[in-house]
Amino acid sequence: MFSQKFSSIVLGRHHLKPASARSLARWAAAGSGSSRTNVCRQRTRRLQSSSALLHPGARSASNTTVDPGEVRRFQLLANKWWDEQGEFAALHAMNDLRVPFVRDNLLNVHRAHHPGKPLAGLRILDVGCGGGLLTEPLGRLGADMLGVDPVEESVSVARLHSSQDPDLRDQVSYRACTLEELSEEEEEQQRAAQFDAVVASEVVEHLADLETFAISCNHVLKPGGSVFITTINKTNLSYVLGIVVAEQLLRIVPRGTHDWEKFISPEELERLLESNGFSVQSVQGMLYNPVSGAWSWTDSTSINYALHAVKRSDSPEDGSLFPEDRAEATNG
Template sequence: MSSSLLSRLCAASPSRGAGSVRWLHRVYCSAAYQPCVQKKLLFTRRRSDPLRLSGLCKQLCPVGMMHTTSHTVDPLEMKKFQAWSSKWWDEEGVYSPLHAMNEIRVPFIRDILMSKDYSHDVGCPLAGVTLLDVGCGGGILSEPLGRLGATVTGIDPLEDNIKTAELHKSYDPTLEHMIQYRSCSLEDIVDENKQYFDAVVASEVIEHVVDKELFIQNCFHLLKPGGSLIITTINKTKLSYALGIVVAEKIMGLVPEGTHDWEKFISPEELERILESNGYVVETLRGMLYNPLSGSWSWIEDTSINYAIHAVKTVAQKQSTDIGFEREWEKPKAAQAFA
């Protein structure tokens, strides 16, 4: 990295202190960092601005959530995340497992999207891909995806998460045109952005939402036909209770107590059932394992604790009329559950 660039970035983040050096090192030495961001690629918004939030009420509810017509956002979950909204970029703090997860989830997402029919620039593998990072939090995953060249829209219902994400993005000027953040829920953008995104990523989010089926349906509407939905989450097993809640929260304190509610976890079988009954084809299911001693994640066959799933929106949406029933996405707009 040139010394002038380093000094400019340091000047842009004067309050980071010792953390600056570590952060800068991570940005520029990260495997995810690609030459494309040096070229300061400007993206032109295709078709429509994904964040035209028609009629979005700007009032704030007591926990700093945008007050929306959302049916998937649980105010109790928002209260939990509010307490940690400034902690996203503390790599040794409550979100350290998510930072470590980037080592496997970023290449996973990149490889899925590169296997699709997009035109890839050399050194900029996700150029031209429109990607929605739903439940983006402080932008831990949005940033490396933007550095890979994707045009990222990060949304989160919690305003303070988005403020943290915006602030951190501002430390790296190359991300200015690659990522845009907005505090809102899926319900707020779905009507205005039907079939806009090539990919929707919901990493460690669905275990916090209220109505999982509606969440999946909203993702469906936002995806282009043939687009990819990529989810990482936690299985609902005795083992995930023992390790994810008893060990991780109560014994080792890896994440604060109360972070997860086991009742809201979902098995891959149930998630596959919801996906397939809502017009997706499941292409990949993989188990993930966190080693708290090394602080690292690895892929495993077993899906009984954490897992990742990749589903593709079916292209042929008209088939259902031939077999005599109407699927949710084919109903008239007024009849849709979130209308």
């Protein structure tokens, strides 16, 4: 009986009763970085004040994407990244969708000139790379990949795994750092934005500050660069399937992996990106079938979804949202 009900939920045929939805809503309610220049500190203060104006209902900016609790959780799982039948099995299977999603959207902008290596010549940053589950297949498509993650244990696993494949040794590299540390490092060294794309797959629902994430993505991307995000919508259905069923009943992912309060709707994520120099190109729903272990595209974004956005041409090339910062840097 349970399996029949669960199949109905997964296939979208089950609808929560109003009373149940209200109950679920009540249940759901129930590091060090690089040193900063004066210009960077001034920009940060403006960010803190403007963030409240741009997003009055959003979480307050902490100027770090790192949640210490999330770091501790993934430290305990670091040695399990490449167990395709283990805790990260769903992420392994997701490559069937997310790799073509990144590849095809980039090829719409950058025409392939290398048979078999369609992403050759492109530099891609994989944020929250974990053990390199997405970094490696993108590297095999020819991209020059840099994976960053604040969990050193995960980065060590990623380095060891990629080192065993001669085809990846010159394509893939990793750093144990955060996105904002990388962004500030480029600013302090006065280097131009270096990446053609940023990938953050199943990451934003674990971050402490999405405003800092969006600004840092803008900063490290070249003009016209892409950002690719896959994440979980904030709905009653995502709470049931993503936490109650996936974590507590079927244990598809470890208990405590997700916090429903950190989930974000496509509309909220689009507003965040649009206000930080991006133009959202597409949003597509994703559906996981725990019986077959496979992912498929769907018209509904009520659970998982993928988003592609492009850095607008009118976005400041140095990644700053505040034009006066460049004047201060010149005068100072």
